[in-house]
Amino acid sequence: MTAPEELSELAKSCTRFVHSHGRRSAAELLSEIPAETEVDRYGDGGAVSALEERVAGLLGTEAACFLPSGTMAQQIVLRVHADRRGRRTVAFHPLCHLDWREGRGYERLHNLTGVQVGEPARPISLADLEAIAEPPAALLLELPQRDLGGSLPSFEELEAMVAWARSKGAAAHMDGARLWEAQPFYGRSLAEIAGLFDSVYVSFYKGLGALAGCCVGSDVETVAEVREWRRRHGGTLYSLWPNAASALAALDKRLGRMPAYYERAVELAARLSAVPGLEVLPDPPVSPMMHLVFDATATQWEERFRALAAEGICTWPTPWPGEVLPGKQRVELAVGDATMAFQIDELVSVLARMAGNS
Amino acid sequence: MTAPEELSELAKSCTRFVHSHGRRSAAELLSEIPAETEVDRYGDGGAVSALEERVAGLLGTEAACFLPSGTMAQQIVLRVHADRRGRRTVAFHPLCHLDWREGRGYERLHNLTGVQVGEPARPISLADLEAIAEPPAALLLELPQRDLGGSLPSFEELEAMVAWARSKGAAAHMDGARLWEAQPFYGRSLAEIAGLFDSVYVSFYKGLGALAGCCVGSDVETVAEVREWRRRHGGTLYSLWPNAASALAALDKRLGRMPAYYERAVELAARLSAVPGLEVLPDPPVSPMMHLVFDATATQWEERFRALAAEGICTWPTPWPGEVLPGKQRVELAVGDATMAFQIDELVSVLARMAGNS
Known part of the structure; x- marks a missing residue:
């Protein structure tokens, strides 16, 4: 050893x-999945559709799509934003998860280019954004930012940064892996926070303690495109229900x-x-x-x-x-x-x- | 309704x-996962490593890598073969799963090009291969071929087709989603059949009846590259053990x-x-x-x-x-x-x- x-x-x-x-042991994690769980078939129906509906409701988005991992989810939704805008750059913090923890899949698989904004040791500010000349396809903001100890901008700062993205014709995307954890600080509903953005990614295995998996919430058209890409990425598994059912149980148990x-x-x-x-x-x-x-x-x-x-x-x-x-x-x-x-x-x-x- | x-x-x-x-109900499928299953962390350890070892043993390959889906597995291994050979084409049957059931992810994500070989209504023959001038990066053969009712070439024909691939400097890749089902016809070990190929993909939720998931078996270097791409593709989930444990149980129960x-x-x-x-x-x-x-x-x-x-x-x-x-x-x-x-x-x-x- x-x-x-x-x-x-x-x-x-x-x-x-x-x-x-x-x-937690395998038995403990599995015991959280209700015996009466309905199975899906290739992501359609059962616990998967139920979770998507629940998450869209929580985020106040028109729709949501369950995906096996955040790595898959975020590069897909960024590609959708990029293809629509005919641009290839995504602006994000130097410690963005996509850039240094995921083997740069966004670049290798989707031909996207990262533009680092601001400094590693502090969150992105509006001034950092205003220093960028090239309008990106999307601005990615991580809320809360894990590598900075879970830091969060004020709600007003957040609004200003999203407004900057809009003014540039860029999509505002939230890496909300831990959005659930950001809610108490803002003292606003999840939907109010998510509502600022064009798309939101949320995760279930981190603070919520479920098995792996995540959702992307957005408008109907964006979510439909994400779903098409999920299949191409190899994320539309024959059965996604075990992880989706675990996520539903974790929302019940730990969101409150x-x-x-x-x-x-x-x-x-x-x-x-x-x-x-x-x-x-x-x-x-x-x-x-x-x-x-x-x-x-x-x-x-x-x-x-x-x-x-x-x-x-x-x-x-x-x-x-x-x-x-x-x-x-x-x-x-x-x-x-x-x-x-x-x-x-x-x-x-x-x-x-x-x-x-x- | x-x-x-x-x-x-x-x-x-x-x-x-x-x-x-x-x-089968969720409860029935979950009950096949032993309570004492050891969990993995991002695909490392526990039931995932145990399954990879077991499958490499069955296929007689140096190594194996567990992935969430065949869609992900096959485009990844084909890309590895393509990058090594500096070629972008993959030769396959007109009813190849990658070509018409997966949204052409291999093309959209990996810039690979499919070359259709032979006729939709019958399996690929050696003569079909000999009619191709451009040496491909890889030849993909599906054994047994599902869209033709599970058809299989004779072992001698198989050897000749693989030899053709080798003579062109192409990798021979097996879409062995149902390889388990091909074994009785050949009356040879799985390792003898798999041994003809440079890489083999096998699935667990089809004939074996497990939850979703698959393995790619190959040499150590190829499997290591597949593993790197699995992360980029969003397939290296925080926990892969539920599906891997289900696959181990299904091998025990149904391979025989x-x-x-x-x-x-x-x-x-x-x-x-x-x-x-x-x-x-x-x-x-x-x-x-x-x-x-x-x-x-x-x-x-x-x-x-x-x-x-x-x-x-x-x-x-x-x-x-x-x-x-x-x-x-x-x-x-x-x-x-x-x-x-x-x-x-x-x-x-x-x-x-x-x-x-x-």
Whole structure:
């Protein structure tokens, strides 16, 4: 067993998890799919159509299409926007998921070109957009932005950025993988937030904790084109119902918990400000997610992880890849069911120990 | 409810099914996934790695990669072959699945061009291949060929066609969606048949009756490239284990039944030769699948379907799209668990009634 494999096994042996919903077994995940689930045939009918209807209702879009993955969903909807406008560029943040975590499928499969906007370490601003001369096919905004600890622009800023896209004849597309988590900060309905955009992608396996899968919500014509491309991409599987049924169950179970996750994130961050050797980004959090930066060398980090794992508590076996600064480890903390199962005092104490406090 | 929807509902209400494994509920399909299944993370580990190992072993290939769908799998592996050879054409039968059932993703996403070989109504022959001047990137052969009732070339013919591909510097790729069903006819191991080819695609939801999903088997380098493209295509889902675990269970349960399915197909076809108004294609069958052509107008077909459905027996609510000839209806009969549950006398009698015999 390699060292990372061994740490990963140690993580699996834990019974309590600081991050998200913790480790869940196949049996536990499958048990969330109701026995009376109706099957689809090539994405038509059953749990798949039911989910599409539910999501279109939540987002206030005319229609929605279920797809196996966000990687597939977003390159498809961007291509549809691009083909309609006769343009090939998509403007996005330098840490856009499509650009550095998906092998640039948008470029290799769809002949789209990315235009990076703004700086890696901060969200896109209106001024960044105004600095672009070439009108893009689409502007992609990720809400909340995961690589920046779940940051969010104000609603007014968002409106201004979408207005900029419109003024350029570009589509406004939301990477809303975690849109569910953005809602409590804005204090507006999902439909109000989604309504600003021409198309919205939402995911089910992240904050909602379902099996893999996602939806694209948009107008009827766009969704119909997305559906055609889904088939070409190999995403119109013979049966999509297991993941769609899991998503429906997760919406029932966890969508209503988002405000509580968010409150806990804010409360936790406030408590952590008193802990030496630990920084919260952004502070205060604007979603149920934050990044934490700890004073720890790689060796110290591993020692502390092992000590807590020996008590059955899993923190992070491997921090964010690459030390952010020498002697600093960065991790993502998403508040989920497993996080909520901790009393806040114990959670603060666990995180303080990871920062080198005893 | 539209007329096709009403017929489809009638089909669902049946308790016995002539074709394949019949209608199975979500609960039944999920119950085949063992509770102790190990989960993967983005296709790595757990049931996914176990399935890949198992399939590589069965096919005798160095490696195998699990993918969500055949549509994704085949365009990817063909692109890998094409890029390596600096060619863009793929030679295939006019009824190739990629060409008319997948929205030509291979063309739209990968800039590949199809070269149709031979005639729609019969399998590709060596003479058809010898008539092509331009050396293609790959030759695709579908074994058995579904749109021709599961037809198969002789092993010697197969060897000669693969040799032709090699002589042109082209890759030999097998669309082996139903390779499992081809094995009994050849009387050779799966590895011997697969061993002729540079790459092989096999499916799990068809004859094997699992949830959706497939594998590509090939050498280590090709499979590694396929895996990279799977991510770009949006096929490297966060969790692929439900479908992979279902495939493992289906291999356990049904791979060993293929010879019995095949024997039943041959036996049934022999009995059907005595039935007026009914033709078997090919006759004798060479796989556990055949096409049946019935003397029936669309109206007669629907009446006979309804009469049998009233007895709880489902034949085919909708025949092969488009009458093959005026007053003729064509259907696909794949012998599966539901077919096997009939005594052969009753099965012959049911099919005779669909042909207009009383």
